[in-house]
Amino acid sequence: RSSDLYRYTRNLVDEGNGKFNLMILCWGEGHGSSIHDHTDSHCFMKLLQGNLKETLFEWPDKKMKGEMSKKSERILKDNQCAYINDSIGLHRVENSSHTESAVSLHLYSPPFNTCQTFDQRTGHKSRVKMTFWSTYGNRTPFASTVATQENN
Numbered sequence: 001r002s003s004d005l006y007r008y009t010r011n012l013v014d015e016g017n018g019k020f021n022l023m024i025l026c027w028g029e030g031h032g033s034s035i036h037d038h039t040d041s042h043c044f045m046k047l048l049q050g051n052l053k054e055t056l057f058e059w060p061d062k063k064m065k066g067e068m069s070k071k072s073e074r075i076l077k078d079n080q081c082a083y084i085n086d087s088i089g090l091h092r093v094e095n096s097s098h099t100e101s102a103v104s105l106h107l108y109s110p111p112f113n114t115c116q117t118f119d120q121r122t123g124h125k126s127r128v129k130m131t132f133w134s135t136y137g138n139r140t141p142f143a144s145t146v147a148t149q150e151n152n
Contacts, residue, residue: 008033008095009133020109023132027052027102032094035068035120037086039112045082050095050102052076057090060123068120076104090118 008031014022027050035057056071071089076082084091095102116125132140 010131011137012132012135015111016109018111020107021111023106023108024048025104025106026133027093027095027104029095029098029101032096033092034117035090035092036118037090037116038084038108039115040086041108041110041112043084044107045076045084045093046105047076047078047080048103048105049078050100051078051097052102052104053094053096054082055092055094056084056088057092057118057120059090060118060125064123066121068118068123092120 008025008027011024011026012021013024014020016022032053035055053073053075055073058069058071060068068090093104113130114127115130117128118125134140
């Protein structure tokens with residue numbers, strides 16, 4: 001699969017004195033996240049523009065063979081809010097539109113800089129480093145954005 005599919009941007013707005021990360025995510029047409037956890041953090045999300053599809057998954061167990069189990073799927077629209085933490089499950093967020101971009105506001109508390117991503121076909125997990133496209137409106141040096149794109 002092409003890494004271009006997952007090239008949404010994470011833009012850090014505020015670090016909340018180390019208590020939270022507030023960020024704006026920009027989703028191009030057809031862009032989305034991998035299936036991922038939230039590293040024991042609380043994740044609040046609000047749609048600022050466009051629609052995003054959220055698919056919830058069960059955590060894979062060691063006995064699982066094959067495809068990960070989907071719990072639910074929903075479309076989040078302008079001004080709608082969503083919440084997830086690791087006890088609820090895993091999720092993938094994607095802009096399934098081929099013509100409209102989307103923008104969402106995310107609050108993570110406590111902040112985290114790594115998470116686990118999961119292969120939907122096998123449940124195999126990988127730990128990835130979280131990176132920012134920009135911090136406080138300033139573009140992050142290119143080298144720090146490469147890891148995210150290569151690991152998805």
